[in-house]
Amino acid sequence: MRLLRHLLPAAAILLLANGLRLHQIDSQSLWFDEGWSAWAAIQPTLAEAALADDTNPPLYYVLLNISTRFLGDSEFSLRLPSLWLVLIAIALTWQLARRNFGRQSAWLALWLAACSAPLWWAAQEARMYALLALLLPVLLLAWQELLRRPQRRQWLLLVILETLILYTHNTAPVFVLWINLAMALHWLSRRSLRQPDWRLWLVSQVAVVLLWLPWLSAYFIDVAAANSTLRDGPQAGLTLVGQMWAALWLAPWELVLQTPLTGVVVPVAFALLLLLPWRRSGTRWLALHVMLMAFLLALGLGIIGNNMHGRYLVPLAPLHCILLGSCVVGKSGGGRRHLLVMLFSGALLLNLQLAADPALRHDDxxxxxxxxxxxxxxxxxxxxxxxxxxxxxxxxxxxxxxxxxxxxxxxxxxxxxxxxxxxxxxxxxxxxxxxxxxxxxxxxxxxxxxxxxxxxxxxxxxxxxxxxxDAPPSLTPQLQPLAQAITVDGANRAIVTTHGTLPEFLASQVLCLPVLLEAGPELRTELQASIVIRNRLGQVVSKDSAIFATDDQRSGLQVRPGDVLSAWPTLRLPFGAPPDNYEIWLRVFDEVQALDGHELRRADGAPVGRDLKLGTWGISPGADWELTGRETGLPVRNLVQVGDDLQLLADNLAGGNLQPGQTLTTSLLWRGGDALPDLTLAAVDGSWARVLPPTAGPRDRVTLDWREVTVPATAGAGDVHLLLPDGRALARWSLDVLPRLDVRPEYTVAVGENLGTLGRLAGYTLAEVSPGLDGPLEVTLVWQARSVGTETGYTVFVHLVNDRGQIIAQSDSVPAQGRRPTSGWRREEFILDRHDLRFNALARAGPARLLVGMYDARSGQRLAQWSAGADHVALPGDILLR
Missing domain, CATH: 3.40.1010 (Cobalt-precorrin-4 Transmethylase; domain 1)
Structure with missing residues (x-):
């Protein structure tokens, strides 16, 4: 009766554990790692199953292959052995807890293991983590038995278990190292090497290594390179500690990483450690075991280059449950028992609910x-x-x-x-x-x-x-070397050497344009290639960017000097783009140090700027856009009949506000064979008008028509409209005239430098004389126009450079943050031009100075009309960054 009284509750708990883990065990797809298990499971012989995966040891695959011969290879059948292994591991927690802390702790540990989220997750995975969760408690039991009775049977069992673990998973050497460190600590605590005898221990460990040697020499030494060409490892810190601790309460690992639940679980779980009976040596020893194994796991994963994942911590879950089960030792154990039962049960129920989220499930x-x-x-x-x-x-x-x-x-x-x-x-x-x-x-x-x-x-x-x-590629991109190598911030960072050719395509065809560079000794950043396509008006009509990486997927953060990296931007002209010659431009940038692009130079040191023209892409007529399955991206859809065989399908003419000197860019999508009409931008009161003729040249039946016109700088306020030849208006705008600033505004530092006939930089003001690096540097330039509007609207650049000449902060914008383009300047008026310079990763405390200039944003060409033909002016005044 006494035996029955214990067996029935244990059986009930195990049945509950079984039911929880059977629930939806085959609802998820097999994922990548389970695919290897499925492959090993169907091999015709055990030897082939053992060698099916040369990145993982064979023991689990052999056992799975045997079970598959009887159960089949459905998702349910592949995962069922994991469930059985977990159930045995749960039962073993009772035995291990009873031996170390007594019967009360054993019952609590059994319940906690039954409700353990990591053990629930492992039971539904066709992987070897359930086998590890079984073997590790057995190994701990065998080691404790050896300490009590160092007989031949115990020595033999220990060697067998260590060997089995080593043939289960690549993290197993961590557990063998742990058992050796634990033995060393045991000898230290006893101040004796004879309990058990150190010589026998040494012989046993040599035997384990010899038994593992076939796998070690043939496969394990290549594990670091086998899993991925991109090696990484756990990032040490409190975040990692918290995640590992949460992984003993929550599963899957994605739940630990992606939900705010971790922020609740971690402090609660750490607070529970205060309830442990730390005065008991068994509690201290078991806590030491768990912490030591967790530390060694993180260290081992760092050595082989794998990131931390909750699956590697599953073997610790039974020991974690036993450790918490020790809380009920003593007089106040009842309340602690109820608290832990509620917490673990609630955590599992929450896991079951949250795990239904597709974002936490297997790759489908x-x-x-x-x-x-x-x-x-x-x-x-x-x-x-x-x-x-x-x-x-x-x-x-x-x-x-x-x-x-x-x-x-x-x-x-x-x-x-x-x-x-x-x-x-x-x-x-x-x-x-x-x-x-x-x-x-x-x-x-x-x-x-x-x-x-x-x-x-x-x-x-x-x-x-x-x-x-729809079809395999009929062409492969061809590579051609640059006529002269281009350095990125000097040859020490990188050298652009090669790019793809520009074949003559139809406008509807896609261009794959690879770019290759050679890493320098100071690369140390993740460079990207940005390719833009400009039409004959200089407008960017298409762009794409791609990260530079080697063939084995190492980015600029991981390469060695001399390594070749390539980036593969994919470019599509917009729907309806006409046959023409398009300019292709390259910019090399990174998202940390130079988001706006690195400075490019030729091999002889001559500056290129941030943009390099790779060539001209010739587009032939003949594109049938209606067969591409694409649609226009123009926002205004309409159907305006303009001629017998000409319709306006869409445009970008949404109306709004214009300013004198502003350039209006139009994009119109036509269909038909008639000639494209002239358009006229005119004041409604008839005070001025500007004609927008179509671009001459061949076109396809569906064609995208780009035009632009600049509003006169002297235009007065009122309404303007864009007219067809028959007088129909396509769109209407309100023209706002900004008031003139004829009185010179105050500034703190006088400059007095002329920029050709365009204007004069009178002075500037710094918001802070000694600014910090924690925010943008505010600079207000004061310009005075010397002529009425420019044909080209220029962009102002303001660079802050350190004492080595490196750009550490910058701002590029049309004057007055886009509100006062140079094409709208009026003679002798003043323009306040504010810039917020953002610091990059090169910024450090120390002296710095400002450089100012203008450039044509379409070509990247700087306006070299400062004194002595310079393309920038160094502003007077000292700046000390703090």
Whole structure:
């Protein structure tokens, strides 16, 4: 009866644990790691199962392969062994807690383990973490038994368990190191090396190493390089400690990282540590075990280059439950027991509810393959990047019976290797897995889009997306060296060496334009390439940017001097763009030190500016825009019949306010074969008018028509409209005239420098003489116009440079923050031009000075009309940053 009285509650708790973990065990798709388990599970022999994954030890795969022979390989069957292993681990917590803290603690530990969120998560994963969660408590039991009775059977059991753990997961050496450190601490506490005998211990550990040696020498030494070409590790700090502690209460790991719940759990969980009976040596020892293993795990992951993840902490979950179970030792244990039961039960229920959020679930490979089943045929192909085979996709490929070819693109390969693997027929689907930065530089979508006319079809599920191209690429981008190498902030940072050629395309075709650079010794930043396309008016009509990375996906933060990095911008002209010659410009920037672009120089040191012209892209007539599946991005949709065979389909003429000197840029989308009409921008009262003729040259039936006109600087206030030849108005604006400032405003530092015939920089004012680095530096320039409006509207640049000449803060804007373009200046008036300079990562306390100038934003060409033909003026006055 006494035995029955204990068995029934234990059985009830285990049944509850079983039911919680069976619930929706097969509701989620297999993810990448589980795909490897599924692959090993169906191997015809145990030897092939053991060698199916050369990045993880074989023990779990062998056990799973055996179970699959009886259970099958459905998602439910693949995960069921993990559930059984977790149930045994939960039962073992009772035994380990009873031995260390007594029966009351054992019952509480059993309940906590049954409600443990990490053990719930591990039971629903077809991975080896459940096996680790079982073996680690068994190892601790065996070690404690060895300390009490160091007999041959205990020595043998310890060696077997250590070896089994080493053949379970790559983090297992941490646990072997832990058991050795724990033994060393035990000897120190006993002040004796004979309890147990150190010589026998040494022999046992040598035996463990010899048994592990086949895996160690053949596979484990390559683990750091096998998982990914991009190596990282846990970032040490209080945040990491809090996340690891929360991971023993919450699962999955994404719940720890993405929800504010961690901020509640961490302080509550740490407060519970105060309830532990720290006076008991068993509590102190077990706490030391848990903390030591957690520390060694973080250290080990840093060595092999893996980020921290909650799955690596699952083996500690049973020990965590036993540690908290020790709270009920003593007279006040009842209240603590109820508190812990409520907290763990509530945490699990909250986990079950929150884990239904798609953002916390597996990458949905099953949903993606269903999409392929519905969308693709035998002639089509799917491309998937990875450092290894995408077995999670292959699993569903086989179960759904897809005839489509699945091609895994090998991580770390360049243009020539990847271009040779691209299919030659059918549609091409590019699977993009967010977890894997296997194509960080964006090469594959760029290659597949090159020369195409239709946008790829986009389909997304949680964790991955797909781009479906109508046909494989018929062309591969060709590379050409620059006529002269271009340095980025000097050769010590990087040298731009190569870019893609500019083939003669139709306007509807996509241009893939790679850019290559060579890393210098002082790169140390994540550079990006920005490519812009300008029309003959100098307007930016298309742009794209891409990160520079090596073939093995290392960015500028991780490269060595001499490494070659490439970026792959993909460019599309806007819907209806006419056949013409377009200028292609490159800017190299980064988001930390130079968001507006790094200074480029030729190899001889001659400055280029921030923008480098790569060439002129010739576009031929013949584009059929109505077959591209694209739509115009113009905001105003209309249908204005202008001629027998000419309609205005859309434009950007939304009306609003204009100012004298402002340039009005129009974009009009026409369809038809008749000649495009002249347009007229005129004052409603008839006081002035300006004609906007169309651009001469060939065009397609659907054509985008860019024009611009500058409002006269002397125009008076009133309404203006844009007219068709027959007098119909397309749009109407209100013209606002700003009052003149004829009295010289106050400024603190006089400059008195002339900028040709355009104007004179009279002086400037600093908001702070000794500004700090914690906010923008406010500078107000005072200009005086020397002529009436300029044909070109110039942009003012204000650079703050340090004593080494490096730009540490800057501002670029049309005067008066866009309100007073130089094309609207009136003779002899003053213009107040305020700039807020933003500091970059190079800014340090110390002396600095201001440089001012103007440039044409369309060409990047500076106005070199200061004294002695300089393109900037150094402002007088001392600035000391603090």
């Amino acid at each position: 490979a099953r949903g993606m393959v269903r999409y392929y089943q519905e969308s693709l045929s035998w002639a089509d192909s799917v491309l998937a990047w990875s450092y290894a085979e995408r077995y999670e996709l292959a699993y569903y490929w086989r179960r759904f019976g897809l005839p489509t070819q699945l091609i895994t693109l090998p991580e770390g390969e360049g243009l020539n290797a990847i271009a040779g693997l691209l299919p030659r027929q059918g549609r091409v689907a590019l699977n993009q897995w967010y977890t894997q930065r296997a194509d960080y530089r964006g090469m594959t979508p760029c290659l597949l889009a090159h020369g195409s006319t239709r946008l790829p079809e986009v389909y997304s599920v949680y964790g991955m997306s797909n781009l479906l191209f």
